[in-house]
Amino acid sequence: MELLFDTAALPERDRAAAWMDTTARALVTTDCRLLDVARFRARLHTTALGAGRLSVMSYGPLRSRRTPGLIRRSDPEHYQVAVILSGRQRLEQAGNRALLHPGDMVFYDTSRAFDARVEPDETDESGSESLLLQFPRRLLPLAESDLARLLAVPLSGRQGIGRVMSRFLTELAAERHRCGPQDLARLGSTAIDLVVALLAHHLGDEHADEPSRSPREVLFLRVTTFVEQHLHHPELTPAAIARAHQISLRYLHRIFQEHGTSVGAYVRDRRMDRCRRDLSDPGLRHLPVQAIGARWGYPGPSEFSRAFRTATGLPPGRYRDLAHAAGGDGRRPFAPAPRPAPAPGR
Structure with missing residues (x-):
């Protein structure tokens, strides 16, 4: 304690x-x-x-x-x-x-x-x-x-x-x-x-x-709550999550599959939600972009930039500029226009 x-x-x-x-x-x-x-x-x-x-x-x-x-x-x-x-x-x-x-x-x-x-x-x-x-x-x-x-x-x-x-x-x-x-x-x-x-x-x-609730549903809620509380740890991997809850990795993946997602996708989506929220928050404008990535589990700037661009279609710095230009208040993350679908054959 x-x-x-x-x-x-x-x-x-x-x-x-x-x-x-x-x-x-x-x-x-x-x-x-x-x-x-x-x-x-x-x-x-x-x-x-x-x-x-x-x-x-x-x-x-x-x-x-x-x-x-x-x-x-x-x-x-x-x-x-x-x-x-x-x-x-x-x-x-x-x-x-x-x-x-x-x-x-x-x-x-x-x-x-x-x-x-x-x-x-x-x-x-x-x-x-x-x-x-x-x-x-x-x-x-x-x-x-x-x-x-x-x-x-x-x-x-x-x-x-x-x-x-x-x-x-x-x-x-x-x-x-x-x-x-x-x-x-x-x-x-x-x-x-x-x-x-x-x-x-x-x-x-x-x-x-x-x-x-069924034991499996309760376990899913506890696991997802654990994930929310540890998003800032870069070592938040499926294996680490399974160990923390004394279950097998295979069983962990099965629970998330029953909810229409995977462990890795859930962690990635929750991290991106937090990053978008913080980049949209005027009160956090003083923090460098890489600091926001680090606070949500991306220790390296290149890793954060690559993951953010993959998820949103924009580099994090550009996302921040557009969010503040649109009047983002930090409570409702700014959402850019969807990325265009690739042309057939590409």
């Missing part, structure tokens, strides 16, 4: 900005206001769990808001489940309001606006500590309309399935350094399965017999 943030070495004036920057990279973008700058202290540890991520957070009193504007600018489309270990928190989302104490759990959605507050406890003004599990929304097999009923609703972590979930995450956080990457990926799958059990329990018996 990597230590991403600690205020110990920061001056007071830099703490709010540093906290917002760190949580934006590790969790989700929010607008944060410290309630007591002079006494604010914060630490954040995080570790990858395959498609998910587990964070251990401690922080002083603050207000954190995720607005519709921030969602439009950046949304990882994740669900999050928090376990409150100490302190007192408030959360508002989707018309629900939760006052959370130690032992409580809460479920929320990065694609919806929320307002969260960490308040001083009557006996301890240091703030709050919590565990936070986040994972792609598409991995939950439950209907979004049903899940909306549980957003920002206090869920007990003191008994039943809630206690199982809470203790699992607590022990996982404590023992993570004894687990290898593949162990953590498998434990991440278990954590998401426990979230499904927890939420289905609170939704009621009418959802107990709902059909769930």
Whole structure:
């Protein structure tokens, strides 16, 4: 588990900005206001769990808001489940309001606006500590309309399935350094399965017999989520993907064939989508073209230029010029006219 943030070495004036920057990279973008700058202290540890991520957070009193504007600018489309270990928190989302104490759990959605507050406890003004599990929304097999009923609703972590979930995450956080990457990926799958059990329990018996996704469909979703999270690695090959999920290369190819594509084509298409988006973004105009290629898995400029030209019919620099001339805003990638089909016989 990597230590991403600690205020110990920061001056007071830099703490709010540093906290917002760190949580934006590790969790989700929010607008944060410290309630007591002079006494604010914060630490954040995080570790990858395959498609998910587990964070251990401690922080002083603050207000954190995720607005519709921030969602439009950046949304990882994740669900999050928090376990409150100490302190007192408030959360508002989707018309629900939760006052959370130690032992409580809460479920929320990065694609919806929320307002969260960490308040001083009557006996301890240091703030709050919590565990936070986040994972792609598409991995939950439950209907979004049903899940909306549980957003920002206090869920007990003191008994039943809630206690199982809470203790699992607590022990996982404590023992993570004894687990290898593949162990953590498998434990991440278990954590998401426990979230499904927890939420289905609170939704009621009418959802107990709902059909769930097949194991092969769940595996495909987890593999594609893994690909999305590792597009920046040049070594993201089909063999590496198969090893990370403890399956054979042949089985991996078969799963993608069932979805009308291949592993290599899927990785290539997703990388190109990210490159086109970044080349169209005025806010990234300062980055050299080769830097954008490198950030999405193309370490060499010639390799990136060749792959980009093959995919779009244009060199990346020309694509960028046309995108900005057309008013690209970085949210909807500019699409050039299709390449003309080759003449017969050529």
